[in-house]
Amino acid sequence: LYRRYEQALTSYNAVDFDDLITLPVQLLENNEQVRQRWQGKIRYLLVDEYQDTNTSQYRLVQLLVGDRGKLSVVGDDDQSIYSWRGANPENLVQLESDFKGLKVIKLEQNYRSTNRILRAANALIEHNPHIYDKQLWSEKGLGDAIEVIQVANEEAETELIANQIIEQKLLRAARFKQFAVLVRSNHQSKLLELKFQAKQIPYHLTGGTSFFARSEIKDIMCYLRVLVNPDDDAAFLRIVNVPRRKIGISTLETLGQYANQRNASLFSVINEIGLQQALPAASFDRLKRLSDWFSGLQRQIDNGFARQAIDEMLDDIDYLGWLHQNSSSTVVAERRMENIHFLINSIAKELRKPVDDSPPEADATEETASLENVIKKLLLRDLLDQQSEEQADDKVQVMTLHAAKGLEFPHVFIMGFEEQILPHRNSVDEANIEEERRLAYVGITRAQQTLALTCARTRKQFGETLQCQISRFLEELPSDDLHKRGFNDADDGVANKAKGAQTLESLRGLFD
CATH class of the missing domain: 3.40.50.300 (P-loop containing nucleotide triphosphate hydrolases)
Structure with missing residues (x-):
């Protein structure tokens, strides 16, 4: 398999990340003329974060420096935290045997902390x-x-x-x-x-994806946006085929054109006779089933069973199955589903928050806030978070x-x-x-x-x-x-x- 992988790289005239070190090492080891040329060209070499170098990188440094030994490295073995990707802090010890006359200078004064x-x-x-x-x-x-x-x-x-x-x-x-x-x-x-x-x-999240920017959270938030505001065309278009419902591009184009003519939202015109006449029967039927399904969930929400409606929504669309189909592994799919459960539990907690005039004996499981207000609050938070990008400093x-x-x-x-x-x-x-x-x-x-x-x-x-x-x-x-x-x-x-x-x-x- 690895040979086939290397053949594929060669056929594309490409290298991968590890090759950027491995190929120069092989070239310098096997071609004396190239090695002497580069050793003559590099008079002094300084390497920072030396405790994070791996074996191949150490060998590359050796081949570039040669016998002259004009090498300086800066490193702290106490800050070696990348062994999981091959870093070898023992390279600092190896320097003493490979570079005779090594001088160690300890930089113990700290200019940062108390x-x-x-x-x-x-x-x-x-x-x-x-x-x-x-x-x-x-x-x-x-x-x-x-x-x-x-x-x-x-x-x-x-x-x-x-x-x-x-x-x-x-x-x-x-x-x-x-x-x-x-x-x-x-x-x-x-x-x-x-x-x-x-x-x-x-806040700024470094080296990770913001919670509300995760694709699975965007999907579920768009479902909830349609539930509380069926006129939200952007949300509707995101989830109309997530998971797949065989509602094709041509169907959506016809729906969009018809909605524009009626000066109405996409969702609001689905049940109109004019749209039915403009679409093939099978295409119209798929849209109609989706509309009826949303309407049933909206009735549950109106009757005070928002959490039940959300759970039913997730079961009906089999979003976990969709994640398994579109994730790199079962573990990734389950982790993404865990994010959704976290979101839903947070919404459920907001739904049950007591209002100021609630009686002391109020049922802690009763939904006292409307789903619409909870979703609006979450959307506002997300909007404020996006706007705060302008205050990145x-x-x-x-x-x-x-x-x-x-x-x-x-x-x-x-x-x-x-x-x-x-x-x-x-x-x-x-x-x-x-x-x-x-x-x-x-x-x-x-x-x-x-x-x-x-x-x-x-x-x-x-x-x-x-x-x-x-x-x-x-x-x-x-x-x-x-x-x-x-x-x-x-x-x-x-x-x-x-x-x-x-x-x-x-x-x-x-x-x-």
Whole structure:
């Protein structure tokens, strides 16, 4: 199979990403004339992020430098976090045997973070074996204690982070772009995005797709848009053949022309006799069945059974089957369906929110809000999120720990500081804790002024509520540099009152 793959590349006169390294290495190894030419051309070579090089890249550097040894590399073995794609931090050790007279210069002064943050990073990474020992230090002063906050669940975690950002932005006269929320995996950002949108906090998701920009979420949102507003032509056109209903291009063209003549929406003219006369019987019948189906769902919604109508809608269209047909794997299809369930559960929660004049004995399962208002609210949030692209210079940055490497922010939150998340369950199973520790080290050292680590007591996964255990890495941080909240309910109440009083006093100071 691989030979056929290489033959296909050759026939297209193409190379893949790995070939960009492999082919030059082969050329330099097998052609002395080419090797001497390039070794004579490159007098000095500097390689950055050397801890992330793989074996082929190391060999390429050797062949380019040759015997002259005019090589400088910059690397930090404590920040090697890409072994899953072939990075080999041992390349730093190999330098000593391959390049005689190697001089090591330790850059231990840090110009980014306060000493509390650096002490925590040093203490954490001491639990890993080292190629070169070092101790980071700074002239930035001691700095604030690192906040470690345990909350009830993932909902409370995102609520806490959103409120903390709003509060700190006001108290510190900061900008949104000075805050970053770091996650171990992209899936952690879903609930955070909804919370930020609800509180109108502008954010930018780096290295991932925004929740509402995912194709499966767009599909279901368009179905819901048609349910609450049948005149939404854009939404109707997106889902008219998702899943496929054999409603062809010519049928839609005729429908569009007829609707334009009647100065009406596409959906509203489906049942008109004039359209029936303009279309073949089979084409009209397909449109009529779709219209009748939507009308039946709309009646359920009007009778106060919106959640039931949505569940029926998903079953009727067999959207999971559609995802399986159009996804690269079963796992991808199920993950996309999980996103839809997350959306529907969020909508159901909004539907059941009590209104101000609800009686105390009101049924918690009764739908008190209209589906139309809930969908309008979600659409408004999405619209505001799109408009905030114009304010790209002032957004909270949300990204994975891997994507955060090389960046810095005044105020950093690391979500999910728990076992099975950080360290990740796969790394625990594979006994690869050292790289997870390096990943936590990278996250901690992104913070310039303040750092907060959050964890939850319980989280929902695949419909089940699971008990969470705090990360083993938390036990490795120096307790004197931590300020813990939420671990003791009694103490936490006192701390919350004190914090509230301090916040109120700070707010008064802004107006003095």
